[in-house]
Amino acid sequence: MLSTVESHNAFNIKALTTRLLRNDWKRTLRLTSGLVLLAFVTMHLVNHALGLIGIAQMSVMQEWRWVIWKSRPGTWLLYGSFFVHVSFTLARILRRGTFRMPFKEALQLILGLSIPFLIIGHVAGTRLAGDMYGLDESYVAVLQRLWPKSAVIQTVAVLVVWFHGIIGFHYIFTAKRSVRTIMDDLLWAVAILVPALALAGFLVSGRDAQPYDGEPTIDPAVISLVNRTEFYGRLGAFGLLAAVGGVLGYREIGRRRRRIITVNYVGHGEVMVRPGQSLLEISRDQRIPHPSLCGGRGRCATCRVLVTKGLQDLPPIGVAERTLLEQIAAPPGVRLACQVHPFRDLSAQILLPVLGEHTHAAQSEHAGWGLEEQATVLVVDLRAFTNLVNTQVPYELVVLLNRFQEEMIQSVRAHHGHVDIVVVDGLTAVFKKDGHKDKGSRDALKAARDMFKSIEALNVQFQSALSLPLRIGIGIHTGRILTARVGAMQAQAVTLALGETVAVASKLEAASKDMMSDLVISRETALAAGLPIMQSRLRDIYVLGHENAISAYPIRGLGELAAVT
Known part of the structure; x- marks a missing residue:
């Protein structure tokens, strides 16, 4: 799909004119009047x-x-x-x-x-x-x-x-x-x-x-x-x-009287909303990262989503939306979030990441092969994985694990993280500060918040097939890492994060079981993110090869992460 978009990158006046003429007359008239002025x-x-x-x-x-x-x-x-x-x-x-x-x-x-x-x-x-x-x-x-x-x-x-x-x-x-x-x-x-x-x-x-x-x-x-x-x-x-303003106020009063619907974002969990907003507006209201180069005007297709549930309940595709989807050769089930106004429960996946900031792929060749830098590492693990393997039907297990990985990876990428290692029952992700002291740590905490929301949504979706609800454990630590490209040949090389910070994050995830918390962060991460902490809740844990103890801080609920939203 991305290659199709890239093939349309050349600026073509004829294509632009054709699109304007085929779009609905209101948009064309508004655009023309603006250009005249x-x-x-x-x-x-x-x-x-x-x-x-x-x-x-x-x-x-x-x-x-x-x-x-x-x-x-x-x-x-x-x-x-x-x-x-x-x-x-x-x-x-x-x-x-x-x-x-x-x-x-x-x-x-x-x-x-x-x-x-x-x-x-x-x-x-x-x-x-x-x-x-x-x-x-x-x-x-x-x-x-x-x-x-x-x-x-x-x-x-x-x-x-x-x-x-x-x-x-x-x-x-x-x-x-x-x-x-x-x-x-x-x-x-x-x-x-x-x-x-x-x-x-x-x-x-x-x-x-x-x-x-x-x-x-x-x-x-x-x-x-x-x-x-x-x-x-x-x-x-x-x-x-x-x-x-009066009309907007009257309409908002009427909207608040409508029944609540559930919108599930892959990688971000479920949100409860009242009908009346477009899917893009719901994302903005819920602070879910959602790209839109044209500002929700239906001209760029960067806000497109794959509707995985509830497609048949959506209003029919308009002329302008159909024209743009045809131009990018969008497969069935893809809609423009700025044009979709859900009135019933819906599940959708945002297809493009939010760009415009520094990306890790943009590192120089020298930095790509070996660079020491400050970053935040997140390790997530699916609890009771052995029991899950032994109790699930093979087909259901494969479907569930694929959905789990999809949700976790989407949560990382939505908050500018880099997926470092993916295993069957978890992953390791890196969040770099990119010139801002608290950015990497705050992004990691936001990703963790979305991971827990996604697990709640998966439990609802697979509740009839699960003997026990799914649970995850997450450990997060901030410190120095070595970003290195490992591989005998350049074409086969992969970028990995190495060093004590990765080991500490993994240890924090393991310690979360003993600390009776699904999320444990280090004191360094809490300070870097500006997260208020209670000194009485800090616990010392020891990591093999690390001289000093690491101060670990268990998060008791998602409400404690409100400071980073």
Whole structure:
């Protein structure tokens, strides 16, 4: 499946256009309106940048801009795009099931909602004042009115409008891996250069345009009308947002009255939710790592999941989702999490890891063959394995062990861990700090939390076939490890973690049986993760070949891990 995605990495304008045309008309219309507005803003800022050369050059380009945007078709296109974009944006907000989202997506939303309040004064004092009250709209006249008393608000408005559009543009054209590599560099350059030059041009031209005989004279009646237009414009925007907030509140009250359903994530356990959210929104609400390059807009397929139970109860696939799944040649049972709204119990596996951070595969060749570094090691073991082998039907045993390994590995990878060794009844995993003092230890504890949730889900699923519930023991220790590639030939080499830290983690897992706890961590791990500990609960254990005793801390319940979520 991944090779299929990689084969589509080349940026293809024709393929993108085809996809847009085949998608549902609402998405295409929202996208088109956004691009029209971004084009208008870009031309406006480039016009400002010409102020570095002179006001005369600004005025020449302004005349050309007016030919486009002040013509009847241009005016209808501009105003129509604005109202279409705002309408669909508000509709998308109303469809949201949660406001927990990545920073970039939240930033775009906040910037977008603040735009009407920032630009209504500028629009009222320029275009509306010119069209309705005959006020002079030339660059010299506008600069004289804006500089310097409105310089700050104009600067903020420029930055807010521009970066809102750039984030949206980024979401559109970085859904594929190669496009992200090419377009990100270009976007960063354009995103910084255009507003910087525009603000510099505004600064220079604003000073040059100031009259020597005082402020320009404007009819007080016109000023009153402009101020009134600005006031009612802001009031209308506030009222619209208040209405949207009221609808969201009313809908949330209704959603809380619905019956609870169970969503089982492979590798993360079960979560209890009420219908109304998409599967991606449920993941975000439950803090389950779930990739989504396009921000849940149904354009990138990175949020796709394999539905292992409840597929027949899901709403039918829409046109946009079907188009994207066909493009990546997705097998049966795969759906886009951002488009799936479960109303009955569901089980699904997230198919792609969350990327964007340092990955262990990116180590240099020198580091890959041998590197000593600080890391956290997790060892998990399935309890009473011999009894399980002796009491289970062979077929059921194979199915159960495969599910167990699948769940444990998914828990590790979901929290940026590397599976070091896999045995039939357990595994060893490594979590590196990657430049952050507490990252590796906290990620290991999060993975352990998800492992216990997964075991609970497996017990429910296999309860009719199990003589005793499944239990696991986990040991976690933080310290120095030697990461080494072991193998006679490079093609056959595997990366392993070696050293005392691995031995200590294994000893902690073994000691968990005597300490009557399913999870035992070392004092070093607790301190590195910032986990509060009770000194009276610490126990000393001894590891063969280790001079000093290791302080072990048993975790009594998942509630004690709340500090690392």
